Amino acid sequence: MPKYPGGFNRSVVGALARWRVGWISLLAVAAISWVAASDSVPSNQEYQLKTAYLFHFAELAEWPESAPVNICLLGDSPLRDYLPVLEGWQIDNRVVHVSLGDNIDNCRILFLSDLHVLSKAVSEYARIRHVLLVSDVEDFARRGGMVQFTLRDNKLKLVVNLPAVRDAGLKLSSKLLRMAEIVQ
Amino acid sequence: MRDTGDCRYSILILCLLGTACRPAVADEGSDAISSTAELLPLSWEELTELDVSGLARRQQSVKDSPAAAFVITGEDIRRSGANSLPDVLRMVPGMNVAKINASNWAVSARGFNDLYANKLQVMIDGRSVYDPLISGVYWGQQNPALQDIERIEVLRGPSGTLWGANAVNGTVNIVTRSARDTQGGLLYGGGGTEERGFGGVRYGGQLTDGVHWRGTLNAVNRDASARLNGAGDTADYMNAQNANFRLDGQTGERDQWMLEANVARYRLQGDYIGVTSVDPPTWRSDDFGRDGVTGSLQGDWRHRAESGHDWRLNMAFTQTEWTLAMNRMSRSQYVLDWQDSLPSDGAHHWLWGLNYQMINDRFDNTLTLSFLPGEFTQHNVGLFLQDQIDLGEDVKLTLANRVEHFTYTGWETEPNARLIWTPDRRHSLWAAISRAVVLPNRAQHSIRLYKTIPGTDRFFEAIANPHMLTENLMAYELGWRWQATDTFDIDTALFYNIYDRMQGTRFTGQVFNDPIPGTLEATVGNERQVKSYGLEVSANYRVNHDWRLQASYSANQFDIEYDRSQSWLRDPLTEQHFNPSHQLSLRSLFNLTSEIELDAWARYVDRLYVDQREIPDYITLDLRLGWHPHRNLEFSVSGQNLLDAYHPEFSDILYIQSVSQLQRGYFAQVSWRF
Numbered sequence: 123m124p125k126y127p128g129g130f131n132r133s134v135v136g137a138l139a140r141w142r143v144g145w146i147s148l149l150a151v152a153a154i155s156w157v158a159a160s161d162s163v164p165s166n167q168e169y170q171l172k173t174a175y176l177f178h179f180a181e182l183a184e185w186p187e188s189a190p191v192n193i194c195l196l197g198d199s200p201l202r203d204y205l206p207v208l209e210g211w212q213i214d215n216r217v218v219h220v221s222l223g224d225n226i227d228n229c230r231i232l233f234l235s236d237l238h239v240l241s242k243a244v245s246e247y248a249r250i251r252h253v254l255l256v257s258d259v260e261d262f263a264r265r266g267g268m269v270q271f272t273l274r275d276n277k278l279k280l281v282v283n284l285p286a287v288r289d290a291g292l293k294l295s296s297k298l299l300r301m302a303e304i305v306q
Numbered sequence: 307m308r309d310t311g312d313c314r315y316s317i318l319i320l321c322l323l324g325t326a327c328r329p330a331v332a333d334e335g336s337d338a339i340s341s342t343a344e345l346l347p348l349s350w351e352e353l354t355e356l357d358v359s360g361l362a363r364r365q366q367s368v369k370d371s372p373a374a375a376f377v378i379t380g381e382d383i384r385r386s387g388a389n390s391l392p393d394v395l396r397m398v399p400g401m402n403v404a405k406i407n408a409s410n411w412a413v414s415a416r417g418f419n420d421l422y423a424n425k426l427q428v429m430i431d432g433r434s435v436y437d438p439l440i441s442g443v444y445w446g447q448q449n450p451a452l453q454d455i456e457r458i459e460v461l462r463g464p465s466g467t468l469w470g471a472n473a474v475n476g477t478v479n480i481v482t483r484s485a486r487d488t489q490g491g492l493l494y495g496g497g498g499t500e501e502r503g504f505g506g507v508r509y510g511g512q513l514t515d516g517v518h519w520r521g522t523l524n525a526v527n528r529d530a531s532a533r534l535n536g537a538g539d540t541a542d543y544m545n546a547q548n549a550n551f552r553l554d555g556q557t558g559e560r561d562q563w564m565l566e567a568n569v570a571r572y573r574l575q576g577d578y579i580g581v582t583s584v585d586p587p588t589w590r591s592d593d594f595g596r597d598g599v600t601g602s603l604q605g606d607w608r609h610r611a612e613s614g615h616d617w618r619l620n621m622a623f624t625q626t627e628w629t630l631a632m633n634r635m636s637r638s639q640y641v642l643d644w645q646d647s648l649p650s651d652g653a654h655h656w657l658w659g660l661n662y663q664m665i666n667d668r669f670d671n672t673l674t675l676s677f678l679p680g681e682f683t684q685h686n687v688g689l690f691l692q693d694q695i696d697l698g699e700d701v702k703l704t705l706a707n708r709v710e711h712f713t714y715t716g717w718e719t720e721p722n723a724r725l726i727w728t729p730d731r732r733h734s735l736w737a738a739i740s741r742a743v744v745l746p747n748r749a750q751h752s753i754r755l756y757k758t759i760p761g762t763d764r765f766f767e768a769i770a771n772p773h774m775l776t777e778n779l780m781a782y783e784l785g786w787r788w789q790a791t792d793t794f795d796i797d798t799a800l801f802y803n804i805y806d807r808m809q810g811t812r813f814t815g816q817v818f819n820d821p822i823p824g825t826l827e828a829t830v831g832n833e834r835q836v837k838s839y840g841l842e843v844s845a846n847y848r849v850n851h852d853w854r855l856q857a858s859y860s861a862n863q864f865d866i867e868y869d870r871s872q873s874w875l876r877d878p879l880t881e882q883h884f885n886p887s888h889q890l891s892l893r894s895l896f897n898l899t900s901e902i903e904l905d906a907w908a909r910y911v912d913r914l915y916v917d918q919r920e921i922p923d924y925i926t927l928d929l930r931l932g933w934h935p936h937r938n939l940e941f942s943v944s945g946q947n948l949l950d951a952y953h954p955e956f957s958d959i960l961y962i963q964s965v966s967q968l969q970r971g972y973f974a975q976v977s978w979r980f
Contacts, residue, residue, distance in 0.1 A: 167345075168358045174345040178353065181851060182900060207342040213851070275486055276357045295900035299937035301354050 171278050172271055173204040176256065179231055179269070180213045183254050184293040192228050194221040196244075197235025199258075205233075229253050240267055252291045263305050268292075272303075281305060347793040347848045349895075351381045372704065372726035372736035374400065374462040374785055374799035374842060380483070383452050385895050385905045387930035387944035389501045389526070389973070392445050394452070395478065396909060397891055399858035400462045400799070400842040404911075404956035407966035408528045409446030409544035409574035412956045415462045415476030416801065417838055417862045417885040421958040424744055427465075427473035430480045431566060433604045433622040434641065438665050438684070441472050441747040446574045447600060449546040451506045451524040453492060453977070456483045462842065463801060464781045466720035466742035467706045470661065470688055474742040474779050475803075484564070485510055485518035485554040491980040498973025500946070503527040517555040524548050530575075531966035532952040540964040541593060542576030564606045571599050577963040578630070579674060579757050598628030614649025632674040637667035653696040661688045667748065673821070677752045678770070684713040684748075700728045714751060715776050718743045731789070738783045746774035750809065750830050759826070759875070760917060760959050766826045766875065767818065768811065775832050778806045793848040802839045807832035810868060811875040828875040836881055837865040852897040860889050876960070877915075884956075886912035886923070903932040916957045919965070924953045938979040946971045 180191040191213060195205055202222055209220045226232055232248065234240055234257040245266055248255050258271035263283040268290070270281040280302040287294055345353065376398045388394045392411040396403045402419040404412045414423035424441035427434065430450065436443050459479045466473050488510045495505030506524030513519050525547045530539035553565040575595035604622035611617065620643040627636050645659030663686045669677040692706035707721040722740035729735075755768040785799045810833030818825045840862040847855045864882040868874075877883055890910040898904050907928040914921040927949050932942040947953070952967040959965065 166358060167356075170342040170345055171353070171356060171358060173342045174348065174353055177346055178350050178851070182350065204342050208346075211346060273358060275484070278354070278356075278358060296934045296937040297350060297897075297900040300934065302937075 168273075168278070169200050169204045172201060172258065173207060175271070175278065175280075176205070176231060176233065177208055177211065177213065177218065179254060179256065179298070180216070180218065182295045182298040183231075184295070185230060185252050186291045187252075188216075189228070189230060191216050191218045191230050192221060193218060193231045193233070194226050194229035195233045195235070196224070196226060197239045199233065199235035201233060201235075226253075231256060233257060234259075234262070234267070237262065237265060240265065249290045254287070254290070254292055269294075269302075279303065344792055347851075349848065349851050349854055349897075352379075355379055355381065370726070370728075370734065372702070372724040372738060372785070373465070374783065374797075374801075376460045376462070376797075376844065378458040378460070380456050383455055383458075385903065385930065385932070386893075386907060387905060387928050387942070387946065389452070389504060390445070391448055391450070391452075391458075391480070394458065395460070397856070397858065397893060397907075398460045398462075399797075399844045399891075400840070400860045400862075401460065401476070402885055402889070404914075405531075405968050406956045406958055407531050407540060407542040407576055407962060407964075409542060409572075409576065410958075410962065411445040412884075412958075413443065413445060415460070416803070416840060417864065417881055418475060419885050419956075420880070421956075421961060422749075424747065425472065425475035427469045427477045428480070429469075429478070430568075431482055431564075431604065432479070432606065432620050432643075433602060433624065436472060437626075438637075438639070439635070439667070439748045441745065444596075446544055446596075447546070447570060447572050447598065449524070449526050449548055449570065449572070450480070450482070450550065450568075451508065451522050451548065453494060453506070454482045454488065454508065454522055454550065456481050456487070462799065463738070463783050464720075464722065464740040464742035464779060467690060467692070467708045467722045467740065470708065470710060470720075471686075471712065471718065471743050471745040471776070474744050474777075482550075482552070482566075485520040485552045488520045489518065492977065493980070494975065494977035496973050496975030498944075498971060500529045500969055500971030501526070501973045502529045513553070516557065517553065519551070519553050521552075522548070522550045529969075529971075532969050534954065534965045534967060536952055536967065540577055540966045542574070542595075542962075542964075542966060544572065544574045546570065546572040560610045560612075562608045566604050567602070569599065569601045573597050576966075579632075579961055579963065594631035596628050596630050598626065600624065600626045616647040618645050619643070630675070632672040633676075634670040635667060637665065639666075640664045655694040656692070657694075658691045659689075661690075662686070665748075671754075674756055676754045677748065678754060679752065682748065682752065686710065686712045702726050712745055712776075714746050714774070718776055733789075734787045736783075736785045738781070740779075740781045740783075742779045742781065743776040744779075745776055746771075746809075750774050756821075756825075757960075764824060764826065765822050766813070766828050768828045768830070768875065771830050774809070774830065775807050777808050777832065780804045780806075794846070796843065796845045799842045800840070801842075803837065805836040805838070808834040808836050810834045810878055813873040813875060815873075833872075834866060834868040834878065836867075838881065839863055854895045856891075856893045856895075858889075858891045861887060863887065877918075883915040886914060888912045901934045903930070905930040905932070911955070914956070917959045917965075919957060921954050921956065924955075925949055926953075940977045941975070943974045944972070 176193055193208060195201060205220050208218045211218045231254045234255060237259050255268040257267055262270040263281040266286055268283055268286045272279050272281055282299065282302040283305050285306060378394060378397060383394050386394055392403050392413050395401050395413060400416055402414045402417065404419060406412055406421055410421060412419045412421050412423055414426055418425050422440045422442045428436050428443045435448055461477045464474050465477045469477050488508060490510060492508040497503040504526045506522060508520060508522040510518060510520030527545040528543065530542045533540055549569045551567045555563050575593050578594035602622060602624040606620045608618045622641045624639040641663045643661045648656040666683040668681040671677060671680055688708055688710035690706065690708035692704065694702060694704045697703050704724040707719060710718050712718065720742050722738060724738040726734060726736040751770050751772055751774060753768060753770045759766050782802045783799060787797045789795045809830055811828050811830045812833060814827045814829055816827035818827065840860060842860045844858040849855060862885055866879055866882055868878040892908045894906045896904045910925050911923060913923040926947045928946045929948060930942055930944040932940060934940050947968055947970045952969045954965060954967045957965045
């Protein structure tokens with residue numbers, strides 16, 4: 123048989139006191155009341171993230187010759203409001219410029235708002251002038267685009283058309299490809 | 307489709323803590339990281355981990371929570387070069403991690419570290435893995451594939467209101483990747499001098515529309531550690547195998563569920579305690595290792611009602627069977643957890659929940675170690691209620707309480723109040739007062755341990771105390787987070803803790819002549835009061851996209867009151883002596899090119915005094931070189947504890963006869979996704 127020393131005996135008073143503390147604090151939580159207004163709008167940073175991704179593409183893609191990093195936008199996308207933030211930032215000691223007009227000369231990265239902007243002419247231009255074509259429309263990569271944003275599990279993912287990227291004389295780092303879905 | 311099953315625990319933690327469950331305020335400027343410019347300094351790895359919707363964004367969530375929180379990402383784990391869960395936890399400020407031998411660790415937060423550290427709640431996907439026998443974690447039994455871990459959320463300080471008894475000095479929630487996030491195959495393996503061999507295979511697929519599955523098999527094999535004099539080893543080899551299967555489903559817009567099954571087998575060897583015979587008294591220091599199997603089945607279901615209620619049901623069943631040379635245990639645990647988050651009512655955000663836990667165990671007793679009664683069932687029931695109140699645009703108050711009934715100690719209450727003030731987007735200040743309790747465990751309640759008094763040839767019999775009360779903590783905390791620039795942030799926490807009715811084991815003065823003449827009686831009781839205070843700082847500096855530095859520092863002091871006229875079995879100044887006063891960790895994550903990574907991790911740990919022996923302070927360095935020749939292939943070589951051939955980190959000669967030293971180790975690893 124175990125030999126139990128005196129130990130501590132819990133008194134009835136102690137048990138009651140513990141009960142009381144519990145209920146008083148529960149009641150205190152319930153009793154406190156304040157009035158303040160607050161709107162419940164879930165914040166969404168989809169386009170902030172896309173902008174940051176585009177910024178990183180300048181580093182994760184390799185162009186045949188070095189040139190200033192010009193990031194362009196063609197068509198009407200909410201990205202128009204966010205992209206200008208990149209103007210003047212540096213990546214790999216190269217200054218980033220943003221162009222939102224129709225003039226897509228000297229673009230290194232071109233974001234297309236829509237599939238119909240991905241014309242034969244734009245594809246051909248991108249292939250010859252080594253432009254990375256990016257979009258967030260469905261099927262962009264399958265239809266000859268290069269890098270497509272897609273949403274999965276509340277995270278931004280990439281779909282990459284590797285042959286199109288290679289045709290344009292571009293190389294994407296394995297770091298980028300590691301998290302991308304590849305279409306051939 | 308917003309978050310997968312495993313996101314929900316972070317949401318839950320943060321909901322319970324307060325502000326994070328509240329959608330971020332739409333005003334761009336007030337959200338420290340949502341504006342585009344603040345995303346730009348992040349590395350590619352950090353960026354790709356971010357959630358699109360602000361609701362589940364842990365980076366923001368951690369920044370907004372009125373508690374000392376730290377998140378280890380999957381990327382942090384990969385680049386740490388660590389191969390075990392406790393080693394990964396070393397990067398958290400305020401965590402105490404000390405390896406005792408190849409399969410035993412002492413892991414705690416804010417001090418109180420020991421092989422039987424009993425103030426930390428540890429969960430894997432919400433299922434508690436702390437052992438109710440010792441209220442601690444047998445870390446050698448927890449060997450999940452680290453590649454399956456999405457992140458580890460660590461809360462220092464009490465969160466008993468959220469997680470019940472034993473979430474006293476901290477809570478560690480290990481969140482594994484959902485089946486949806488682990489589609490396709492992964493094959494990895496490696497080996498080296500200390501991590502002799504490890505490897506695993508994972509495959510995931512889609513069952514039907516919205517239902518994904520994945521299965522993982524993995525194994526580890528660790529080499530023994532060095533003896534104190536460096537000559538030879540302590541034969542504490544270990545090997546373990548794990549099988550994990552997980553299903554994640556999304557049924558309609560409003561229901562999400564997860565089912566997970568896990569089986570772990572472990573064989574931990576070493577020189578543990580053992581008395582083989584009483585006549586004549588024979589002491590044998592031999593391999594009294596542990597051989598065990600733990601299986602668990604858990605389910606989680608979350609439903610968003612049209613009324614705006616958000617409820618969650620979590621169930622887990624765990625069966626543990628292990629054999630020591632002198633003992634055998636079989637235990638079943640059932641846990642049921644339900645909670646309901648009410649629709650927001652103006653400034654109030656209510657949350658309440660119920661939990662039930664049943665633990666049934668059975669021991670085959672022997673002379674060395676026995677538990678009386680040999681079979682026992684506990685039923686623990688709890689109810690909690692929380693209100694998070696918007697006191698203004700930038701001040702939020704959280705009031706909460708949990709009332710719990712335990713088989714051993716009856717009713718307990720664990721209230722807390724937390725206040726957070728965010729004067730601008732760069733700063734947030736928080737303060738908290740909480741009460742938390744540590745339950746007496748099965749061992750304290752019913753153990754009979756019979757062995758020699760360390761350092762003597764006399765025997766003692768440690769006898770349990772069925773009248774043990776809970777250890778109670780009153781904690782006072784202050785915190786400050788400062789986003790100094792876009793690339794530099796610093797997080798500071800201060801705490802002052804008063805622990806009442808702390809356990810202590812003393813000799814009662816009784817001498818038995820049965821079974822061996824002159825055996826002294828020792829018993830555990832609520833004998834001491836301990837006060838502790840400390841400081842924790844962590845800082846992050848993103849030098850550029852390719853280089854990130856992370857530093858953490860913690861200081862911890864103790865003030866202990868005990869009866870000096872008594873004779874104590876263990877050091878009554880345990881806390882003061884077992885815990886380093888200062889700890890420092892410095893990590894550097896550097897991309898040499900976009901395919902090659904060079905990572906370094908240096909740590910300083912102040913000296914300890916354990917088992918009448920000084921464990922000197924030490925500095926260690928780990929290095930890792932990783933190479934991705936192809937997007938689906940990774941090679942890496944790692945070196946651990948590079949600065950010395952071996953050093954001790956802790957000791958527990960009451961249970962483990964030989965003091966072990968950690969050796970310098972190297973290993974190589976390859977992983978391939980398909």
